[in-house]
Amino acid sequence: MSKQHDPNDAVDYIIKHAAQFADAKAQRVYLEEFRKSKKAMLMRDSLETALGAQEREAYAHFEYLELLLGIKEAVRIEEKLRWDLIAAQARIEIYRTQQANLRAEGKATI
Template sequence: MTDTRIDHFSDEAAQKALDFLRFQAGEAAISRANRIYMEEFRKTIKANCMAASPEKTLTAQERDAYSSPEYIAHLEAMRAAIELDEVHRWKMVAAQATIEAWRTHQANRRGEQKMQ
């Protein structure tokens, strides 16, 4: 059985993690901006749907808004935006952890060399 894991202590793994953070930052920022926009725009859709409702009470208008096709479609799009943002976030966390593990390993190696 072949081990296909990356050695997280290698210089190559650390460089790949740094490159990932550097080159994916723009994409991650866009996905975060989209998520925030979708979360905020949800309020606009709700307000517009409530205004278009023939109901008189706010509770009935809100019920109509939450059950409207526009609101439901927006929630589905919002789910996709949140998922993409979370994928970027966790990949960045993993890259940061790889770099931190490499740094710790390097410090340990220097300590061992001083003791020899």
């Protein structure tokens, strides 16, 4: 049989890391929204007059590319925390199932 996990540890983990997950999600959403503002600022600063050329320059600008790397990292952090929380929830469900099975076995032997 696999190692028993204390469901209280899983609940404690969720409580401890919920704020980190919220912060990570807030950071990701902020960066995704800021990306639009950054593009507009870079287009405004462009020497090009055609919108298509301004957009091309904005997308190729090093500041925009750095922002994309920031979004990538924010998504990585958020997803890691999200899956850790999902795993903790799964441990609680496994414990509940095991306890129900033990109760059912106890009734079957009586």
